[in-house]
Amino acid sequence: MEITCAEALVRCLEMEGVELIFGYPGGAILPVYDALNNSRIKHILTRHEQGAVFGASGYARVTGKVGVCMATSGPGATNLVTGLANAYMDSIPLVAITGQVSTTQVGTDAFQEVDITGITMPITKHNYLVKDAKMLPMIVKRAFHIASTGRQGPVLIDLPRDVAETLIDFKYPESVELMGYKPTVKGHPAQINQAARLMMEAQRPVIYVGGGVVNGEAAEELLWLAETIDAPVVSTLMGLGAFPGDHPLYVGMLGLHGNKAANLAVTECDLLITLGARFDDRVTGRISGFAPQARVIHVDIDPAEISKNVLSHLPIVGDTKNVLQALLVRLEKKQNPAWRETVARWKEEFAPRYRERAGYLKPQYIIEEIYRHTGGNCIVATDVGQHQMWAAQHFTFKRPRQFVTSGGLGAMGFGLPSAIGAQIGKPAETVVLVTGDGSFQMTLNELATAAEQGLPLKIFVLNNRRLGMVRQLQEFYCEKRYMAVDFSFVPSFADLGKVYGFTGITVTNQAELQAALETAFNKPGPVLVDCAIDPVENVMPMVLAGRDISDALDYE
Structure with missing residues (x-):
């Protein structure tokens, strides 16, 4: 027919x-x-x-x-x-x-x-x-x-x-053959054997995890690898959740706004095991200072990424799950007690922190309280900017596909529509959107989509009435010459939420936030919480351009 x-x-x-x-x-x-x-x-x-x-x-x-x-x-x-x-x-x-x-x-x-x-x-x-x-x-x-x-x-x-x-x-093909498209999914056995040998010999190994582990459904194999060779694990922004954030071997996110312990671990390691990551500039900082003492194993399904930014001593092209499964049968259980204790000391010394400022609600506190009220059992979507980094730093992601954000492109406006897609894809889950007043205004028209679909989104606007990340960059790179970053007008997001059928709440202090959190996570239906945060809060640590990731600014 x-x-x-x-x-x-x-x-x-x-x-x-x-x-x-x-x-x-x-x-x-x-x-x-x-x-x-x-x-x-x-x-x-x-x-x-x-x-x-x-x-x-x-x-x-x-x-x-x-x-x-x-x-x-x-x-x-x-x-x-x-x-x-x-x-x-x-x-x-x-x-x-x-x-x-x-x-x-x-x-x-x-x-x-x-x-x-x-x-x-x-x-x-x-x-x-x-x-x-x-x-x-x-x-x-x-x-x-x-x-x-x-x-x-x-x-x-x-x-x-x-x-x-x-x-x-009409007839739909049963299979597809593309002559010029044959992805390599299994790593070369000789390279895998060599990787296993290097892992057994290393005294200060670190596993560096990217989004390829999430896409490759390799979280279970990653956990086995880390526990088998007793290696600390650091993650990119896109790799968050690939390894349990509450595991003793997890150190934190690395990079320009990464955890200082994670950056130090990479700087001092003798073997960097890179899984599904691409050594982008937000991770490496100055290339010559990135993992300078380490031999680099790079596992990636895209051969174009191998040695593109950082020289790989041992490249393995293949799917992360397949490669790790092949590796695990070649490894024996080992311990690195001195290295593990050193990294644990850094992790405790450089745990995420922030400074209180009288009369101001701190954005990091908001993220920590969202985690506490949900027990970490939710999907977190973000836009791009300071709030994105605070969410990455202060929320403990325990499983893959729990964090939805725009990484490589850094697209403001991603948050609300992606949260809508996440909620539709996982209707039984609690989906929390953490956004900023700048990003939110780029696609807030999608509140109508959320209302029309009856989605119980929980939205937290970290509102500093400005483009916070650009303001922070101008503070450090433009000698505090601020230009086009302050909003002279910002709508009442709580009232705007009410127009779209959300429960709208404005909070300015910790007591109001606690009441809002109780409402958000105990009341069915959509809730929008407009949080007036400290307007001059910066994301710390921060690695300035041209510096090594071990050389990060932090709170004095």
Whole structure:
């Protein structure tokens, strides 16, 4: 039986197990929306296309499934660009579907025409402009395969309207073969043998964990490795939760705003075991001062990351889970008591701390109290800025896929829509959004999406009435010449929340915060807490540009 290409697309999505799509309709994508009428797939109507791609990202991050978003041509497609770049940098599996003007109009500057495949070429794993309707089923099969395998990432399918309306004989491929795409998932046995030998010989090993361990579902193997070779564990921002944050071997997040103990451990180690991380500049600081005494083992599924920033003495290309499973059978139990005691002493000496200031509510205290009231049993989403770092430093993440944030791109506005996606993906979980007054105002229109979907989000706005991280940078790099960082007007976020059906609460001190926390975590339904925090609080520790990560500023 012949069906339209648009109907075929919907059937393909159903056969890929897609449960929901985040999207925003328009003229060029209309045939696909018409076909969705007869589908079991749920559509989440966001208030902006950026909300759709960030929502799909949040869903993908907490479920491990491929997120799907959809938009029309022109501005609908270009509004996805930031979210696609974010997914590309953070290795989030996404399939984005965009409408396009009819093939006869492509290249004519038609109404709402943009070359979205050209625009997104550098920020997607792959993209397709569907010219032949009969190829659509194979394209969808390939898109999901590419998005979810190897180093995961976004794939875009651009569908012209006339192609979408073309009739085809539908048959979905059972398998996919891509000649130029063969990710290496198993590490080379000789390299794994050598890695095992180095691990047994090392006296001061450190395991450096990135988001690849989370994406690779390798948390259990990581725990076994750390306990087998008695190695301290440090994490990137994207790796938080891959190793239990309350485990004695966990030291903390490393990098420019990382824990000083974690940075010292990396600086003094003799073997750095890097798992699913890419040595980005926010982690390494000055390259020459990063792990200067260590031999570096680098396990990553993306060969392009090996020795890109830091020289790897022993590269292993492969999936982290497969490589660790192969390693574990080659290792024997060992102890490094002197090294473990040294790192434990640093961990105690440089535990996350902050200074009280009379009359001001401290943001770190808010994060710690959210943790205490939830017992750490919640998903935490954040935007980007100071609040993001405070959440990373002061909330103890115990399991993978518990922390949803924008890492590589650092996209403000990510928080609320990603929290919506996370809550839809994990409806039985408590989802907490920690955001700032700057980031929140970028996508707060998605409060309507949360209300429409009946989501019980718990939102905490750390409100210093300014762009706090930019202000902090200007303090250190511009000799306190502050420019364009103070908001002369900030709305009442609590009242705004009430307009959208949230319980809105404003807090200015610890007593009010405790009452708000009781309401937030004991009352069903959505709650928005506007927290007036110390306006000049900085994120500490802080490694200044050009310095080693062992040379961090801290509270005096």
